[in-house]
Amino acid sequence: MVVQGLKGKIAVVTGSSRGIGKAIAQRLAASGATVALNSSTDASETEAAITNAGGLCAAYIADVSRTEEVEKLVEAVVADQGTIDILINNAGVNRDSLLMRISDDDWDTVLNTNLKGAFLCTRAAIRHMIRARWGRIVNIGSVVGLRGNAGQANYTAAKAGLVGLTRTVAQEVGSRGVTANVIAPGFIETEMTARLTEQQQGLIRSNVPMGRFGSPEEVAEVVAFLVTEEAGYISGQVVAVDGGLALV
Numbered sequence: 548m549v550v551q552g553l554k555g556k557i558a559v560v561t562g563s564s565r566g567i568g569k570a571i572a573q574r575l576a577a578s579g580a581t582v583a584l585n586s587s588t589d590a591s592e593t594e595a596a597i598t599n600a601g602g603l604c605a606a607y608i609a610d611v612s613r614t615e616e617v618e619k620l621v622e623a624v625v626a627d628q629g630t631i632d633i634l635i636n637n638a639g640v641n642r643d644s645l646l647m648r649i650s651d652d653d654w655d656t657v658l659n660t661n662l663k664g665a666f667l668c669t670r671a672a673i674r675h676m677i678r679a680r681w682g683r684i685v686n687i688g689s690v691v692g693l694r695g696n697a698g699q700a701n702y703t704a705a706k707a708g709l710v711g712l713t714r715t716v717a718q719e720v721g722s723r724g725v726t727a728n729v730i731a732p733g734f735i736e737t738e739m740t741a742r743l744t745e746q747q748q749g750l751i752r753s754n755v756p757m758g759r760f761g762s763p764e765e766v767a768e769v770v771a772f773l774v775t776e777e778a779g780y781i782s783g784q785v786v787a788v789d790g791g792l793a794l795v
Contacts, residue, residue, distance in 0.1 A: 552775060554579035557628040559621075561611050561668060562638030564590040566737040567687060570763035571635055574771045576602030580633065583607055583624045587638075611638045611664030612656075621671040630679060631672045633774045636665035636709075637687040641739065646700045654701045661705035662712070669716060673725065682725035683774040686713050687766075690733045690789045706731075710785055717783030726782035728773050733789025735761045756791030 558575045562568040564586040572593050576582045581603040584590040590606045597604040605627060609620035624631055639661045642653035665686050676682025691699055692706025709729055716727040734740055734751050740760060743751070752758055766788050772778055773786070787793045 551579040553633075556580045556632040556774075557583065557624065557630055558633035558635065558774070559583045559585060559624055559631055559668070559672065560635040560637060561585040561664065563593050564588065565592070566739070567732065567735060567763045567766050568635075568637040569593045569596070570767040571637060571687075571770050572604065573597055573600070573602070574764070574767035575633070575635075575774070576600070576604055578771055580774075581605075581628055583628065583631075585609055585611070585620060585638070587611075611636075611668055612659035614667055617664075617667040617671050621668070621675075625675060631675045632679070632681065633683045633685075634668060634672045634676075635685050635687065635770060635774075636668055638664050639687070639705075641699065641702045643698050643702065645698055649701055657701040658705050658708075661702065662708045665709055666712060669712075669727075673716070673720060676725045677720060677723045680724040682720070682723075683778075684713070684716060684725065684727040685770050685773050686727070686729045688729045688731045688785065690731050690787055690793050693731055693785070693787070693793055713785075714783045721782055724779070726773070726779065728781060728783065729785045730766060730769055730773075731785055731787045731789065731793070732766050733761060733787065733792040735763055735766060737763060754792065754795055755789070756794065759790065761788060761790060 558580040560572040563572040563584045576597040584606045587610045609616040686709045688709045689706040691703045713727045
């Protein structure tokens, strides 16, 4: 069912073809936003899910690590929808390995998508928010960006970098009615965690105070609040959605 809390708002969700990004896109559409779905390949499954539920969306293919593609993405969304009110920087990749084994290419791929991509999308979209004197930016980080994780030096560096980027954006545009926050998910039931062995999953659960993985929908609920009018005095914050893992 579509409710109208975000009616008239235009939201861009990067990396919205699956997992957390898909759940966020569906949740924002269910709140009445028109969602611009972004993927580097195909977001037709998300598009169909939103449309079938009575929501509004349109799909745009772009690689967020490339400046020219991001600029064309934002130009296309603005041309089609009129503006951008909400930006969810969710697109991300991982190339896990111990530090000594990370290649230059694997480092660059992860940093360019996970951190530079958020910078490029924010830089391109934020001018429209400033002009409207209203905007919401939510960057999807990770609990490992707060506490580190062996075998993920590139991924943790990118996610930690998102915190600094977000807090700087919050300071620069707060007076224009634009907020910027980070969601730091813990271990969420996605394709990435599904690749873990049963033994690995069990070990992770034993370290999570709530004893389970989270769902993409639980992350999406927090995002859905942060982009509302009611969350207008929350900015520059990191919200961990991790079952208490950051406390361990």
